[in-house]
Structures are given as C-alpha cells and as structure tokens.
Amino acid sequence: MRCRKCSEEAVIHLRSHRLALCREHFFERFLSVVKRTIKEYRLLSKRDRVLVAVSGGKDSLALWDVLLELGYSAEGVYIDLGISRENYSEISKRRALAFAEQRGIKLKVVDLRREYGTTVPRLARRSTRSVCGVCGIVKRHLMDSTALEGGYTVLATGHNLDDEASVLLANLLRWNMDLLARQGPRLEAWHPRLVPKVKPLCLLTERETAAYALLKEIEYVYELECPYSERATSITMKEALNRIEERSPGTKLYFYREFLKHREIFSPPEGRGRAGECEVCGFPTTSHRCAFCRLVA
Amino acid sequence: MAARVKYRDRELKVEPGTSVRHAVEKLGLSLEGVITRVGKRLVTEDYRLRDGDVLEVIPAISGG
Numbered sequence: 305m306r307c308r309k310c311s312e313e314a315v316i317h318l319r320s321h322r323l324a325l326c327r328e329h330f331f332e333r334f335l336s337v338v339k340r341t342i343k344e345y346r347l348l349s350k351r352d353r354v355l356v357a358v359s360g361g362k363d364s365l366a367l368w369d370v371l372l373e374l375g376y377s378a379e380g381v382y383i384d385l386g387i388s389r390e391n392y393s394e395i396s397k398r399r400a401l402a403f404a405e406q407r408g409i410k411l412k413v414v415d416l417r418r419e420y421g422t423t424v425p426r427l428a429r430r431s432t433r434s435v436c437g438v439c440g441i442v443k444r445h446l447m448d449s450t451a452l453e454g455g456y457t458v459l460a461t462g463h464n465l466d467d468e469a470s471v472l473l474a475n476l477l478r479w480n481m482d483l484l485a486r487q488g489p490r491l492e493a494w495h496p497r498l499v500p501k502v503k504p505l506c507l508l509t510e511r512e513t514a515a516y517a518l519l520k521e522i523e524y525v526y527e528l529e530c531p532y533s534e535r536a537t538s539i540t541m542k543e544a545l546n547r548i549e550e551r552s553p554g555t556k557l558y559f560y561r562e563f564l565k566h567r568e569i570f571s572p573p574e575g576r577g578r579a580g581e582c583e584v585c586g587f588p589t590t591s592h593r594c595a596f597c598r599l600v601a
Numbered sequence: 602m603a604a605r606v607k608y609r610d611r612e613l614k615v616e617p618g619t620s621v622r623h624a625v626e627k628l629g630l631s632l633e634g635v636i637t638r639v640g641k642r643l644v645t646e647d648y649r650l651r652d653g654d655v656l657e658v659i660p661a662i663s664g665g
Contacts (some may be wrong), residue, residue: 305645315643323646334656361663455665466662514636514661515643526659527609533663542662 305379316515320503320554327519334454334516338504339498347348347488347502348458354378355456357447358403358411360396362517362524363462367505369520371460372407378460380411381450383443384421389531394535396525403522412454414446418589420600423531427599437530437597445596448587463503469556471540485570488564490564495579509556510542604650608658615650620645624656634662 305314307326314324325333342348354371358380371378382400383532387393397413417423424442428435451459468487473552475483475588491501505513517524533539581587582594584601593601606624615624621644622638629637636659637644650656 305647314645317645510661511633511636511662514659518636518638518643518659529663539662543631543634546631546662549633550631
C-alpha cells in the first residue's frame, strides 16, 4: 500500500479516512489533528504550565512527546499505585522515568505506598468498589493535588478516541445523565482547588497513538496490560466498537464528534455548586470526607 | 520455508505469501485493535509475508 500523499510505502492504513500514509505524512497528520483539537476545544495556550498524567503507556507518553514537540511547557506526574502483580507498576514507572530522563524533563513520582502506606489492590480488598473504581479515585485525587501543589494551570491526560467512544457508549447504555453531561475534551475547574482537565488526543484512535509511539521509538509498556483490566468494561466496549468499525469505518469518530455537537441536551450535573470541602484534604466533596480520604483512612 | 507471527505469548507459522490481514484474522483479532510490524517497520494489512519474516502483532487496545 502506498502513501496517498507521496507514494512512499505506507506504514499505516486509516480505514476510517480511507487514507494510507508513510511515516513522515503520518507524523504530519498526527500533529495537525492534535493542534486542531487544541484549537477547536480551547484546550491549552502556550502560557499554560501543563502537567501530563503519565502512566508509562503509549497514550500518555505520545501525548507528552507531542506537546513538547508543539512547544508547550509540559511536565509529568507518575502515580505509583503499587500493583505488584506481573511487576506492573515498577515496569511502568521505569518506562516513564526513562522517557523523562532522555528528554531532560521533570517527572514527579507520587508513591502511594510511601506516602500513604498502602496500595490500590490493598485498598480494593477492604472496599466494596472494584479495583478499577478504587484506582480511578486514587489517580484523580493524586493528580489533582499534584497539579495544585505544583502550581500547574492545566492537567492533560492521554485519553484517545477509543477511550472516549467506549465511555460514551457505556454511559449511554446506562443513560447516566450526570456523566454524559460531564464528558468532553475539556473539563473546567469547578472548584478553586481544581485545575481544568484536557484530552488533546481525543480525536485520535488507539491504533494511531500506538503507531505514533512505535514510530517515534518511545519505549512504552506494550508487552503488559494492567493485570486487573482483563474484565474491565472499557475493553468490552472497545471490542464491540471495533467490530462495528470494521463493518462501518468511521463510526467511532462520527459517534463521538456528533455527541460533542449535541451534548448540551444532557443537563449539567446538579449539586456540584453545593459541594463542601473535605475536612482532611480540603478538596471538594458532598460528604464530610472525600472518597479518597475515606479510602486511605 | 515459513514466516512467523507473534502475538503476546502466542506464535504461529504461516506460509510465505500470507497477507498481514489473513495472519491477524487467523489469530481471531480485529485489524482495528492492532498494529503490525516486521522488524522495526510498520506494515499495512496488504503486506505479504516473506520467508523468514517475523510479523509482530501489537495490541493497541488498553483498559483503564
């Protein structure tokens, strides 16, 4: 297959766009989609101090790489969740640190075991929530507090089109109006202790972010998957969407983009304006203590 | 005379001339969820494997 732009041998075929591209033109397109997404949804400005949430996977490292390439001031945070099965957290941390070291940029490591004397699997064992549920609470809190303490103006995550389309599908299947109203490329800071959260890769598929990372020779964790994600709902949703995509290329992008055009029909969540502050950490909560402080207590 | 296809801890042998599309289907995977490469070169689904080629099928889907 040949690159549509220059006739060199193609490295990727984007069936949803009927587009085969060589290495050079794939990079050109990737950067251009990120730039357009940032502009269209007003995600970042060059004055921002960006904190990138880094997991050691393809999406977050590709995001960090592309933001640096586009000239943004971007530092990283890695949260060590203490997942020892398959040495998952340790390997992921090493990849994230190696990436930062090679480029001479700052990566802050927040170690759950060192700072709170626990791990995500241990917290999940004494909680009624799933491991993924607990992990989400821990990551959100530690990312928010790192952004606040470090004086960053925005938190960027590597969510891609597959992540967004699969969450959208899951939320629609349950008609979860609160979550539907909140989903989008930019989540505004609705409390003084929070910073806005943005998703500059949300219009690029997982295949594209994986291809970008591989072609850029970014050493990400691709040989391992989080040992707790095997039965994750998100993977079931992604596989279902990929089956549809095979039959009808472009469906994922259309599904998500059209949602963004019409999402005002989902009413904004109520009660956020009335949220109080956690008596331990000061972050917003509707209870005396936030979900994170209740977990680690 | 054969080419090899590797996916996580699975490995299979295929005839030279087999297309990447066919090899991925043989693994029961969707082309939408994987990246394929031979050596350091990413290849598209129409690439035909040559004798001695090792096709690496890299999953693109992750949970979380």
